Amino acid sequence: MSDIKIKPRLPKGMRDYLPQEMLKREYVFGVVRDVFHLFGFEPLQTPVLELNEILMGKYGEDAEKLIYQAQHPGGKEELALRYDLTVPLARVVGQYQNEINLPFKRYQLSPVWRAERPQRGRYREFYQCDADIVGIGEMSADAEIIGVVVTALKKLGFPQFNVKINNRKLLTAIGQYSGVSDAQLGDLYRSVDKFDKIGADGVRKELVERGIDTDVVARMMDLIIAHEPGLGNLDVLEQAMGSIPAAEEGIRELRELAAYLEDSLISPEDYSVDFTMVRGLGYYTGPIFETVIEEPNLGSISGGGRYDDLIGLFRKESLPTTGTSLGIERIIDLMDLFELYPAHISGTVIQAFVTVFDESTRRESTKLAAELRGQGINVEMQLEDRKLGKQFQHADRRGIPLVAVLGPEEVTQGIVKLKRLSDGEEVTVPRAEAAAKISDLLS
Amino acid sequence: MSDIKIKPRLPKGMRDYLPQEMLKREYVFGVVRDVFHLFGFEPLQTPVLELNEILMGKYGEDAEKLIYQAQHPGGKEELALRYDLTVPLARVVGQYQNEINLPFKRYQLSPVWRAERPQRGRYREFYQCDADIVGIGEMSADAEIIGVVVTALKKLGFPQFNVKINNRKLLTAIGQYSGVSDAQLGDLYRSVDKFDKIGADGVRKELVERGIDTDVVARMMDLIIAHEPGLGNLDVLEQAMGSIPAAEEGIRELRELAAYLEDSLISPEDYSVDFTMVRGLGYYTGPIFETVIEEPNLGSISGGGRYDDLIGLFRKESLPTTGTSLGIERIIDLMDLFELYPAHISGTVIQAFVTVFDESTRRESTKLAAELRGQGINVEMQLEDRKLGKQFQHADRRGIPLVAVLGPEEVTQGIVKLKRLSDGEEVTVPRAEAAAKISDLLS
Numbered sequence: 001m002s003d004i005k006i007k008p009r010l011p012k013g014m015r016d017y018l019p020q021e022m023l024k025r026e027y028v029f030g031v032v033r034d035v036f037h038l039f040g041f042e043p044l045q046t047p048v049l050e051l052n053e054i055l056m057g058k059y060g061e062d063a064e065k066l067i068y069q070a071q072h073p074g075g076k077e078e079l080a081l082r083y084d085l086t087v088p089l090a091r092v093v094g095q096y097q098n099e100i101n102l103p104f105k106r107y108q109l110s111p112v113w114r115a116e117r118p119q120r121g122r123y124r125e126f127y128q129c130d131a132d133i134v135g136i137g138e139m140s141a142d143a144e145i146i147g148v149v150v151t152a153l154k155k156l157g158f159p160q161f162n163v164k165i166n167n168r169k170l171l172t173a174i175g176q177y178s179g180v181s182d183a184q185l186g187d188l189y190r191s192v193d194k195f196d197k198i199g200a201d202g203v204r205k206e207l208v209e210r211g212i213d214t215d216v217v218a219r220m221m222d223l224i225i226a227h228e229p230g231l232g233n234l235d236v237l238e239q240a241m242g243s244i245p246a247a248e249e250g251i252r253e254l255r256e257l258a259a260y261l262e263d264s265l266i267s268p269e270d271y272s273v274d275f276t277m278v279r280g281l282g283y284y285t286g287p288i289f290e291t292v293i294e295e296p297n298l299g300s301i302s303g304g305g306r307y308d309d310l311i312g313l314f315r316k317e318s319l320p321t322t323g324t325s326l327g328i329e330r331i332i333d334l335m336d337l338f339e340l341y342p343a344h345i346s347g348t349v350i351q352a353f354v355t356v357f358d359e360s361t362r363r364e365s366t367k368l369a370a371e372l373r374g375q376g377i378n379v380e381m382q383l384e385d386r387k388l389g390k391q392f393q394h395a396d397r398r399g400i401p402l403v404a405v406l407g408p409e410e411v412t413q414g415i416v417k418l419k420r421l422s423d424g425e426e427v428t429v430p431r432a433e434a435a436a437k438i439s440d441l442l443s
Numbered sequence: 444m445s446d447i448k449i450k451p452r453l454p455k456g457m458r459d460y461l462p463q464e465m466l467k468r469e470y471v472f473g474v475v476r477d478v479f480h481l482f483g484f485e486p487l488q489t490p491v492l493e494l495n496e497i498l499m500g501k502y503g504e505d506a507e508k509l510i511y512q513a514q515h516p517g518g519k520e521e522l523a524l525r526y527d528l529t530v531p532l533a534r535v536v537g538q539y540q541n542e543i544n545l546p547f548k549r550y551q552l553s554p555v556w557r558a559e560r561p562q563r564g565r566y567r568e569f570y571q572c573d574a575d576i577v578g579i580g581e582m583s584a585d586a587e588i589i590g591v592v593v594t595a596l597k598k599l600g601f602p603q604f605n606v607k608i609n610n611r612k613l614l615t616a617i618g619q620y621s622g623v624s625d626a627q628l629g630d631l632y633r634s635v636d637k638f639d640k641i642g643a644d645g646v647r648k649e650l651v652e653r654g655i656d657t658d659v660v661a662r663m664m665d666l667i668i669a670h671e672p673g674l675g676n677l678d679v680l681e682q683a684m685g686s687i688p689a690a691e692e693g694i695r696e697l698r699e700l701a702a703y704l705e706d707s708l709i710s711p712e713d714y715s716v717d718f719t720m721v722r723g724l725g726y727y728t729g730p731i732f733e734t735v736i737e738e739p740n741l742g743s744i745s746g747g748g749r750y751d752d753l754i755g756l757f758r759k760e761s762l763p764t765t766g767t768s769l770g771i772e773r774i775i776d777l778m779d780l781f782e783l784y785p786a787h788i789s790g791t792v793i794q795a796f797v798t799v800f801d802e803s804t805r806r807e808s809t810k811l812a813a814e815l816r817g818q819g820i821n822v823e824m825q826l827e828d829r830k831l832g833k834q835f836q837h838a839d840r841r842g843i844p845l846v847a848v849l850g851p852e853e854v855t856q857g858i859v860k861l862k863r864l865s866d867g868e869e870v871t872v873p874r875a876e877a878a879a880k881i882s883d884l885l886s
Contacts, residue, residue, distance in 0.1 A: 011492050014492060016488065019549060043466065045465055068522075069513065070512065073512075125491060137827070140826040263805075314451040362583075366703060366707055377481070383546055383579045383581060
């Protein structure tokens with residue numbers, strides 16, 4: 001081939017996952033998938049490229065600047081790389097009305113692309129992990145969404161987290177009750193959304209700067225930061241503004257949701273009602289959820305809520321829908337921080353390294369490798385001519401836990417020497433028993 | 444949200460995978476992954492988008508027309524969606540020289556994009572499934588590549604297949620020996636590549652039309668179609684042209700390969716030497732492989748070979764490399780044709796459907812679902828108000844094998860009624876034993 005050398009490099013903000021990293025990612029993906037299955041969610045996959053017309057106009061102007069456009073020479077379709085998994089879900093529900101049984105409970109674990117400014121922990125290709133329930137307006141569905149998040153985080157071993165619950169109806173009602181004009185509701189959400197970053201005083205200051213009366217701001221903030229334990233916040237709100245229809249409806253929904261959570265055996269310690277949690281401006285219409293790690297303050301690791309109108313963009317009548325997105329890239333990072341990976345996710349899938357003593361024994365070593373694989377042991381075998389010491393070094397450097405040696409004497413006697421590298425434990429067994437012994441030594 | 448309706452549709456040649464299809468795909472992916480692990484291959488993942496300069500110039504002009512270009516507003520990089528997984532592998536090996544231990548045995552199971560004319564069974568987004576060994580020039584590596592293919596196809600249950608083996612060195616030598624000019628070697632490969640489609644006479648005719656002497660064509664075809672069983676073809680070739688260095692080397696390589704296959708316990712019935720198998724014109728430098736299903740004639744389901752020069756494009760010195768690509772989309776289609784999916788891949792992951800007798804028992808049904816999930820049973824639970832008969836209908840239509848009923852009486856007595864839908868088998872068990880009983884009924 002040509003002698004021209006090309007500098008091997010990646011596009012900005014993109015990553016390769018080398019095997020060690022991949023094994024960790026796949027462990028997390030596997031646990032999450034199992035939990036989705038426990039709750040009856042099933043896998044869906046949509047293509048990476050969507051028609052432009054499907055994506056555009058759904059995310060807001062700023063977001064649209066981050067969408068990658070695509071085309072091929074001579075292609076007439078305007079294509080784009082998906083920006084999230086929610087709009088594709090809505091398209092699917094509109095497109096396959098006759099094939100999909102409601103409720104449609106699907107999950108999707110797939111990459112999305114956003115041309116954001118790359119920085120530590122923020123990439124331009126990253127995985128999203130969504131679970132949604134389409135076709136149920138009852139709070140039983142929202143409770144399952146919260147249940148799946150709590151169960152997944154517990155199975156992954158997260159020692160502490162808090163699902164914050166709010167309701168878009170309440171935010172609207174609080175604004176109206178306090179005297180915020182409809183035109184300023186957007187400003188209100190945007191400022192309250194920063195509560196975690198700039199605190200109550202910061203939000204107050206910003207709202208006043210946006211031209212909202214000091215009185216109005218004070219009244220609103222009083223309601224928003226009523227931090228009672230458990231559902232206590234709802235009582236405070238009901239007393240103050242229970243007669244406003246949006247407030248009444250929002251409070252009733254959250255009380256029903258809490259009852260379902262209790263019946264679903266979700267501990268009240270794992271969630272709280274928090275009126276400062278806003279979840280952007282998007283398509284939410286009812287309860288919203290966000291899971292945070294508070295001690296240490298590591299921010300949000302899942303978010304979601306009810307969006308009953310979105311699917312109506314792609315079919316005659318909309319369908320009530322609620323769902324969540326696990327912050328799977330965040331979760332993968334935190335697994336390392338909290339050291340939550342089990343011991344067997346040790347950097348390699350290989351269980352045993354079959355050495356080659358010298359060229360005279362290569363045939364027998366090759367056979368041994370085949371025998372072990374036939375019995376379900378993941379084997380790397382020495383493929384080229386190399387000194388035995390180097391072979392041990394290689395196995396050790398790769399983190400392979402066990403080495404099998406088959407010298408001329410072992411071949412004659414029909415035995416194998418097995419050495420566990422972690423502690424040097426060495427045993428000699430008949431070849432026929434080698435696979436079982438390896439499983440023993442690794443358990 | 445807006446009232447404008449958008450017609451939900453897909454880009455040309457792209458697919459959604461609804462859950463039933465996804466479960467089948469994931470079964471195949473899972474079996475293949477397990478086999479890769481048995482052979483010590485580990486997962487790698489590269490991003491969907493590569494820099495244009497990495498992909499271009501590697502596939503030939505016709506192929507390049509099929510590559511999707513991508514960019515985002517304001518982006519300066521020229522990007523493209525990956526066309527295969529081999530060039531990204533070569534880039535990775537060049538880029539992470541200090542992090543990768545040789546031999547580097549990786550697999551990648553990922554989508555690629557080619558804007559080909561869509562037709563039955565050919566899509567513009569499809570999965571490739573590659574396993575490669577970088578850093579080993581010995582035939583032991585090629586034997587592992589063939590071993591992994593044979594093992595994967597057997598584990599998937601394919602009743603019959605044949606790995607055709609050839610060597611690019613032999614093809615060159617046969618051409619030279621027969622008197623084909625170097626300039627015409629390309630034409631030779633292209634015509635022989637059609638052997639399966641147009642037969643020996645078709646190839647002869649085409650070669651003569653391309654201006655190769657009838658004598659030369661006859662001599663060459665005699666060698667190419669020497670169909671001896673097993674390695675017999677190699678003996679024929681050696682007698683005729685063993686003194687040509689390229690022939691001598693190619694024959695030696697294939698004999699070594701066959702010896703390794705024997706030691707690897709690969710049955711000689713599963714492979715054959717076939718000089719008519721060419722595998723395009725790409726980057727192959729040594730042994731090449733292609734797996735076909737011959738009865739019925741269903742064409743190729745894997746292909747690969749040795750390409751010792753490609754990685755040199757991205758680093759100072761190349762590294763010997765051999766690998767294979769399983770035709771995973773083809774294989775998934777054929778699994779249906781041969782009915783190879785095991786019974787438990789039945790269209791749903793859900794094991795039990797928890798009904799709600801009436802609203803008075805909803806709390807207890809919700810708890811039962813949580814209890815069963817806590818014990819590892821995949822449960823779908825009735826989320827909205829609906830008549831019991833409809834609930835059974837829904838479970839049946841979804842293919843859920845088992846339904847749990849909890850009426851007021853069962854609640855009082857602390858029992859659950861379980862009904863297996865396939866045969867109507869019905870049992871009543873204490874709630875605490877429900878999970879174990881469900882496992883029983885489903886085994």
